[in-house]
Amino acid sequence: MEKQIINTSNAPSAIGPYSQAVKVGNLLFTSGQIPLNPQTGELVTDNIENAAEQVMQNLKAILEEAGTKFENVIKTTVLLRDINDFGKVNEVYAKYFSSEQPARSCFQVGKLPKDAFLEIEVTAIVE
Numbered sequence: 001m002e003k004q005i006i007n008t009s010n011a012p013s014a015i016g017p018y019s020q021a022v023k024v025g026n027l028l029f030t031s032g033q034i035p036l037n038p039q040t041g042e043l044v045t046d047n048i049e050n051a052a053e054q055v056m057q058n059l060k061a062i063l064e065e066a067g068t069k070f071e072n073v074i075k076t077t078v079l080l081r082d083i084n085d086f087g088k089v090n091e092v093y094a095k096y097f098s099s100e101q102p103a104r105s106c107f108q109v110g111k112l113p114k115d116a117f118l119e120i121e122v123t124a125i126v127e
Contacts, residue, residue, distance in 0.1 A: 010061035012036035033058040034116035051117040052092035075123040083108035
């Protein structure tokens, strides 16, 4: 099976030695996305809801570049700086997964890159 690297200018460039996503067969694996605005390179820090929205928009851009969409996401991993933000993140997250929700893991972690509020990665099917 061949590995294909996925990159788009509509999501933040990698801030380390990794790709935005890798497609293998009909599966897409994204790297974790933090709330970086791809146009400005600035981190969204005003509130958790806006940060979560930026993360989801970054993931949407990567999914679209790979030829898939949120409806084809089968697994997500959500990393939170503060587990007390769980409910607010869920409100934003639910707008993108209104039906056929994927499996999900969610953790509070000690620290995220750039001291971000959250990071989310997804695995999706590419039809």
